[in-house]
Amino acid sequence: MTSLRHNMAYLLTITILIVSVGRLGDTTGRRRLLLIGILLFTLACILCGLAPTLWTLIAARALQGLGAAIMMALTMAFVGETVPRARIGSAMGLLGTMSAIGTALGPSLGGALITGFGWPAIFLVNAPLGVLTFALAYRNLPADSSGEKTDRAGFDIAGTLLLALTLSAYALAMTIGHGRFGPLNVALLLAAAVGTGLFVFVEARTASPLIRLAAFRNPVMSASLAMNALVSTVMMATLVVAPFYLSRALGLDQALVGIVMSIGPVISTLSGVPAGRLVDRLGAPFVIIVGLAAMAAGSIALTVFPGIAGYVAAIAILTPGYQLFQAANNTTVMMDVRPQQRGVISGMLNLSRNLGLITGASVMGAVFALASAASDIAMARPEAVASGMRTTFAVAAALIAAALAIAAQTYRRRRAADPR
Template sequence: MAQQTPTRDAVPEDVRPWPALFALCLGFFMILVDTTIVTVATPAIISDLHADVNSVVWVTSAYLLAYAVPVLITGRLGDRFGPKNLYLVGLTVFTLASLWCGLTNSIEMLIAARVVQGLGASMLTPQTMAVITRIFPADRRGQAMALWGATAGVATLVGPILGGVLVDALGWEWIFFINVPVGVIGFFLAVRLVPSLPTHTHRFDWLGVALSGLGMFFLVFGIQQGHKYHWNGWVMVSILGGVALFVAFVVWQAKNRVEPLVPLRLFDDRNFSISNFAISTMSFTATAMGFPTMLYAQLVRGYSPLQSALLFVPMAVMSIILAPIVGRFTDKVHPRLLTGVGFAVTAFAIYLVSRSLTATGPVWHILAAMTVLGIGMAGIWAPLAATATRNLPMQLAGAGSGVYNATRQVGAVLGSAAIAVLIDSRIAAHGLSGGAEPDGALHQLPAIVRDPFSQAMSDAMLLPAAVLVLGLVSVLFFQLPRHLTPRGGATPQPTAATTPAETPAPDPLTH
């Protein structure tokens, strides 16, 4: 009811928002690093566990799938049992699963451990965004969300670099063992610094959970296995079945008048809708680009994992330098400007990386392209996160953060699956099927096949560049946020997600 809202949104007076945010960002940073850290270890895992490329890609896809499917419901669980409690449970599950990952000795067991890791991540992530929305006042929320978004961007870039250092110095197992001490530190910081916020009863949309989860699984499984099984009948049934389940999910959300898993009125806010689509394209790219780059660096150039990871240093440095600068402009500049430039520069940089993946070309071409890539990415992560949540009312904080994180993960899952298919198909198209794909030996390829293999990786890199163009087109339709509208000027029309105070309506999320 309307009188419940103040109680729900009340925050203890002794809460220190910024220390709480830093504690939350540590756990968030750790799980996002794990999204990309495996890419640099791909050849090492292939060699040590005697697996093929498609199986090792499932090490990432299984994690992303287990991460994406429950994240809608875990956002609501945070509202019901307290975001701090769900954060701590998720961090514990993730940390213990990381230990399991490092101790495995088969590709099948590693994939299983990664599924559990993803479940822990799905419990943790929505709580970070929801807590920010609830403990920061509106006039400071943009800066806080900018830091949250910048954490996502920096983590995506640091993953391959950290992975290269660990794989080269200690072995691929340590990309997982490193999470154990970080998880323990993050747990105690969260216990001490993150406030316990009021909880709220929910009715959970279990049918919505089932439809969205099965739809995602069948779609991704079909896409990733399609090339291996020559797009036969059961593969197409899996893909079409996944699409049909997603359609059924949307229809059910529209008909569910009690408490849908995804309140569709969230998407009445144009900026929220665009931000969700745009972040999915960025996540698709960030996940997809790592695989061809790492395979090229280690199998064509003969670089070690550490040397391969150093290719990403210019990108990480530029992103880290520019993140706080972009954050200061997030509350002052039209999001269309920041994100439009960010997407345009990033798409161009990915194209430059693609053209630089040659068997004998100078390495500085790759480093220059990576520098441009870091500049572009800095204008995407933070502004999108801030724009997505700026207009959402408090009672939709859990649902909104769950949807945003789910779409971000959906993009990553599809990027992982799609790039695996494209790498396989381009290797075959260049006449290397069965000859150049690594099958358990971590060595530089013979000179005679390095050029066609490089061309295959270069071709694969064009996919994330093309997907970013879709993100660029979408952000051009951002509206001017209300806080930037001059007094007396035109303001956006009220939407279902921003019901005027003079016409209150009972919200199913407050029951």
């Protein structure tokens, strides 16, 4: 429960603020704000490691989430600013590889640090890394141009607060109860729906809105955000369901579960850079479709192929598909965005991903529990867990099919608009 609380503070802060800090970077200067974000993250890591009480740890994790939100939103924005158009795909693929390296190393390195030095070490180890990151960013990032700061007086405070409250309500609705929806979850979802309506109303009447609603009339932008959320929902399902399937249905011990679960991040690490290069060579719209097709095939394989070999084979198809999609989708969005909108658009991409992850943890977890027909999934029979796994990834395949339909429709529109 303690771990859940401080992790929730971190994730909620990122989700709530990532669009706002992206917009703030656009209006005040992205380099300056990114350097502040790195410092905040580093300071927060030290505070987490030294926290004397749970509530101090929660507050420090929230501050860490603010720093992480700034870094996540503005890193992708800098790709669009500093990388030539012909190589944006390669840069996005490299970002995907670096993210996968962190995912692969995190559990094993964290476990070793906790075993050897105690839990504060997993936070304190970030302090020297944060200092190194700050030095590299300070030395290599281009200076902010004066044009990036012309809109400072018009920062949309009302829209920022409304979006934060709306996202808080949705995130809490998806996480309270751990997949079991009660009256409080429904009330929070209704509050999120009302908040969305109020946010749209306010943004349509604000001279300098947090999010320009006209962006959603761009079919490519809307399609990219929708596909990103759907794909993230499916990827979270692999993290939620796989440990139960491997341990309960296949009977693997904890060490083997960890080894098998690490295969996906390793494949992701190896496929990120090649995926980015394929985007530069074949074009982002086509690679999006290829990536989604591979993800659909991988999801179907998880419903068909039994055993450890079947699981690994399916993940070996699903994970490179995800890297292809991510590199191509991010390239599609960031390649043509206006310079003064790069931060907020990058924030929206990251927000759609986070909302997909939150939804996947709740909804796909609930699908798995219902399909397993067990009141306590940790005690479910192996055949029930296997059945839940098949049903969950049948739903996942349907979600990817929906994303594939969106991609195909968008691709046809682009081809019709530009016959070349």
